[in-house]
Amino acid sequence: MSTTQERADTQKRFTLAKKGFDEADDRFASSRWFVSVLDKIFPDHWSFMVGEIALDSLILLILTGVYLTFFFIPNSRDVVYAPTAGHVYAPLVGQHMSEAYQSVLNISFNVRFGLLMRQAHHWAALVFLAAVVFHLCRIFFTGAFRKPRETNWIIGLTLWMIVMLEGFTGYSLPDDLLSGTGIRVIYSVLEGIPFVGTWITYDLWGGRYPGTTFITRLFIVHEFIFPALIVGLLSAHLMILWRQKHTDFPGPGKTETNIRGSRVWPQYAMKAGGLAMIVSGVIFALAGLVQINPVWIYGPYTPYTVSTGSTPDWYVAWLDGAVRLWPHWEFRSFGHEIANPFFPGLLIPGVVFTLMYLWPVVDRKIYNDHERHNLLDRPRDKPFRTGVGVAAIVFFADLTLATGDDILSNNLHIPFERILEVLQYGVVIGPVAGFLIAYKACKALQRTDAHPIRHPVGGMIVRAADGSYHTLGEAHAPHAGEDGYVEVEKAEEHAEEHAEGR
Amino acid sequence: MIAALLRRRRVLAGPLAVVAVAVVVGSVLFMAGGAAHGQTGQSLLVSTNSSDILAGQTLYDTHCESCHGYEGKGGVTSAPALVSVGAAAADFYLTTGRMPLNNPANQALRHHPYFDRTQIRQLDAYIAALPGITGDGPPGPAIPTVAPLCSSPSGSGGSGGSGNRSGSGSGCVTLSEGESGFALNCAECHQAAGSGGMLSKGNVIPTLRNANITQVAEAMRVGPKPMPVFGPKEISNKEMSAIAHYVEYLHQPASPGGLRISGFGPIAEGFVGIVFGFGILLFAVRMIGTRG
Ligand code: HEM
Numbered sequence: 004m005s006t007t008q009e010r011a012d013t014q015k016r017f018t019l020a021k022k023g024f025d026e027a028d029d030r031f032a033s034s035r036w037f038v039s040v041l042d043k044i045f046p047d048h049w050s051f052m053v054g055e056i057a058l059d060s061l062i063l064l065i066l067t068g069v070y071l072t073f074f075f076i077p078n079s080r081d082v083v084y085a086p087t088a089g090h091v092y093a094p095l096v097g098q099h100m101s102e103a104y105q106s107v108l109n110i111s112f113n114v115r116f117g118l119l120m121r122q123a124h125h126w127a128a129l130v131f132l133a134a135v136v137f138h139l140c141r142i143f144f145t146g147a148f149r150k151p152r153e154t155n156w157i158i159g160l161t162l163w164m165i166v167m168l169e170g171f172t173g174y175s176l177p178d179d180l181l182s183g184t185g186i187r188v189i190y191s192v193l194e195g196i197p198f199v200g201t202w203i204t205y206d207l208w209g210g211r212y213p214g215t216t217f218i219t220r221l222f223i224v225h226e227f228i229f230p231a232l233i234v235g236l237l238s239a240h241l242m243i244l245w246r247q248k249h250t251d252f253p254g255p256g257k258t259e260t261n262i263r264g265s266r267v268w269p270q271y272a273m274k275a276g277g278l279a280m281i282v283s284g285v286i287f288a289l290a291g292l293v294q295i296n297p298v299w300i301y302g303p304y305t306p307y308t309v310s311t312g313s314t315p316d317w318y319v320a321w322l323d324g325a326v327r328l329w330p331h332w333e334f335r336s337f338g339h340e341i342a343n344p345f346f347p348g349l350l351i352p353g354v355v356f357t358l359m360y361l362w363p364v365v366d367r368k369i370y371n372d373h374e375r376h377n378l379l380d381r382p383r384d385k386p387f388r389t390g391v392g393v394a395a396i397v398f399f400a401d402l403t404l405a406t407g408d409d410i411l412s413n414n415l416h417i418p419f420e421r422i423l424e425v426l427q428y429g430v431v432i433g434p435v436a437g438f439l440i441a442y443k444a445c446k447a448l449q450r451t452d453a454h455p456i457r458h459p460v461g462g463m464i465v466r467a468a469d470g471s472y473h474t475l476g477e478a479h480a481p482h483a484g485e486d487g488y489v490e491v492e493k494a495e496e497h498a499e500e501h502a503e504g505r
Numbered sequence: 506m507i508a509a510l511l512r513r514r515r516v517l518a519g520p521l522a523v524v525a526v527a528v529v530v531g532s533v534l535f536m537a538g539g540a541a542h543g544q545t546g547q548s549l550l551v552s553t554n555s556s557d558i559l560a561g562q563t564l565y566d567t568h569c570e571s572c573h574g575y576e577g578k579g580g581v582t583s584a585p586a587l588v589s590v591g592a593a594a595a596d597f598y599l600t601t602g603r604m605p606l607n608n609p610a611n612q613a614l615r616h617h618p619y620f621d622r623t624q625i626r627q628l629d630a631y632i633a634a635l636p637g638i639t640g641d642g643p644p645g646p647a648i649p650t651v652a653p654l655c656s657s658p659s660g661s662g663g664s665g666g667s668g669n670r671s672g673s674g675s676g677c678v679t680l681s682e683g684e685s686g687f688a689l690n691c692a693e694c695h696q697a698a699g700s701g702g703m704l705s706k707g708n709v710i711p712t713l714r715n716a717n718i719t720q721v722a723e724a725m726r727v728g729p730k731p732m733p734v735f736g737p738k739e740i741s742n743k744e745m746s747a748i749a750h751y752v753e754y755l756h757q758p759a760s761p762g763g764l765r766i767s768g769f770g771p772i773a774e775g776f777v778g779i780v781f782g783f784g785i786l787l788f789a790v791r792m793i794g795t796r797g
Contacts, residue, residue, distance in 0.1 A: 048795055049794025052793065053787070056783070056786050094751060096658040096659045098681055118761060129779070129783075130783050137787075180692075181770075181771070274794075277793065285786055285789075289777070289778070293762075293763045293764045293777055294761075294763045297762060297765070308693075310697035312702055313770065316771050317778070419703045
């Protein structure tokens with residue numbers, strides 16, 4: 004049983020739900036738990052809300068995705084497009100296509116809200132991945148992956164990988180010309196795996212390419228296996244976050260053992276709820292205003308047609324770019340020739356992900372720092388790490404640009420071969436240059452920081468009527484508001500753990 | 506409490522406004538899909554009238570001979586001989602403003618036509634008559650006639666489901682035949698939406714947005730270098746007509762869903778998603794959260 008005091012507190016703050024709390028408390032003695040949840044403090048820095056953009060767009064993805072599953076038919080059976088009712092898309096009438104592609108046409112033209120949902124689903128995927136990548140960058144550059152949060156770094160990377168694959172499998176479902184071209188590339192990458200490649204492709208495709216089972220399997224992966232993994236890993240991610248608490252930027256009143264920010268209820272809940280509405284507003288605005296993936300223009304996939312400018316969605320474009328930039332070298336091992344697409348398609352991402360998984364260990368070695376950290380680094384204070392991060396961004400950006408090589412050369416009127424050459428050099432030289440520039444910039448910023456006369460932050464000097472000067476507002480003054488807007492949570496629990504740890 | 510919060514942080518007003526505007530604007534524009542449209546091709550016959558041929562010769566002598574040589578026999582510069590290129594080539598190069606070129610070393614690209622309709626007719630007539638005048642070389646392709654579109658999307662027979670490439674005997678063609686012909690023969694260079702692409706060695710593959718139905722048909726028969734020639738063996742007159750109609754359809758496709766950026770494919774979509782989707786959200790988050 005909770006104490007009367009706790010109960011009274013709860014009731015005072017949650018008058019609206021008073022009755023409900025009473026009933027629940029009588030049964031589960033849950034007030035204490037509720038209060039601890041609702042009083043949890045979240046830091047207010049804007050960059051921490053990017054993860055929430057990701058979460059909101061994931062929820063939109065699931066909702067719109069569920070709607071699409073009602074109408075999508077995951078079958079590669081050959082049909083002839085001859086609709087007898089509803090809107091007929093004239094340029095495809097009488098053509099052979101898979102049932103899957105036909106069902107996407109049906110979703111787009113005849114299902115109520117079908118096209119809106121398809122477009123919202125796809126836009127949400129693009130925004131989702133952008134939020135995930137930004138979130139990852141924040142974690143890296145501020146050192147938030149350091150002890151004790153290495154586990155969440157590893158879970159996060161796995162999530163990123165799965166989410167990219169989830170997007171790619173979704174892109175491949177409609178079985179239009181772009182989908183098919185993408186699957187064809189994956190097929191040749193997998194086939195190129197030394198020794199076992201042919202087996203793997205034979206098993207995945209249930210026979211020879213393109214086969215008749217692949218879309219059904221892809222669908223199971225896209226709408227069940229990956230989403231289940233994503234939701235599972237995400238839950239672990241958030242539970243660990245809850246347990247370990249947020250990191251925060253250093254600042255007045257912030258220490259390794261406290262957290263400043265807003266309580267879950269009501270401030271943070273209002274902000275998060277408002278943000279969720281903004282996210283769905285923006286995504287549905289895009290879905291209503293800007294066309295995305297008009298599969299009827301690309302036409303049904305047939306192995307002998309191809310369109311120029313066929314690229315994957317932006318978040319996996321770097322893999323496609325790697326395939327495009329990789330020179331036509333030949334490798335042999337044990338008398339086997341290793342097919343070319345294997346290197347850029349699997350080896351490069353393999354190396355990249357291994358390095359990223361290992362980074363917390365590498366970072367610990369570089370800075371010889373085995374402490375626990377709840378306060379973040381400012382990127383400028385860790386020039387080497389920041390340099391490595393910038394180098395990685397340049398690397399990914401170069402590969403992503405390579406996907407658009409034909410579009411670039413068409414619009415910039417630079418020969419295609421020249422663009423490839425520049426990007427091939429760029430993928431080697433660019434990261435080095437990025438590292439050096441970032442390193443130097445960090446050092447320069449550190450020097451400005453060390454300068455004795457620093458700019459006051461947040462203060463405002465006003466001149467009164469009598470000619471005297473006053474300062475309004477102090478730098479970093481805590482914004483204490485009537486609702487206790489800023490709270491300092493004494494993390495005793497935390498301090499204890501900290502003490503035990505040594 | 507919530508009212509106070511509302512006043513101070515404006516957490517709810519902004520999002521609600523965004524949602525409202527999004528819903529209204531989104532649904533209005535969403536419903537406004539393009540309407541299907543079609544147009545029958547006009548047939549352009551080449552004049553065999555001797556006064557037209559004579560007028561064409563005069564124009565030729567002043568504007569073309571310096572490069573293409575006396576009576577189109579070539580050999581003066583790198584410019585090819587015109588004796589058996591036919592009226593299709595002349596008409597295509599002149600109506601797309603590719604000729605006259607100012608420097609034989611340049612790639613002949615689309616420009617505003619240099620001559621008016623009558624002058625072009627006269628030059629067409631002259632070049633079509635060149636094999637007769639010079640007495641050597643076979644006649645080149647005439648300006649192709651584009652068959653009209655069928656009134657029903659499944660072709661005149663109306664027996665939907667019989668496959669699209671089986672010719673139904675009657676003279677009309679369907680957009681569907683055009684779509685599959687285009688996907689098979691042209692999308693590889695001109696992109697599925699006809700927005701153009703890149704050929705190696707710096708040759709531009711133009712968008713097909715500016716080409717009218719006759720020019721598309723001519724382009725197939727002429728093959729403006731470096732585009733290959735698609736003769737009647739590769740593409741029948743019927744399929745050529747269908748493709749020409751489909752390219753014209755692509756100018757204003759009945760393609761719902763809002764602003765069309767499909768011409769640039771997923772890369773452009775990614776750009777819009779990152780800048781106008783995620784970018785706006787980042788801005789929102791900066792307004793909601795604290796800084797520094
Ligand atoms: C977790 C993140 C997810 C991402 C990144 C994602 C991404 C995508 C993408 C890019 C497409 C292509 C859409 C198009 O061509 O217009 C797609 C299609 C599809 N998705 Fe998802 N998706 C996700 C989750 C889900 C979930 C949870 C479901 C259902 C339970 C789902 C169901 C579908 C279906 C049925 C399609 C095919 C229908 C169509 O293309 O119109 N998706 N997905």
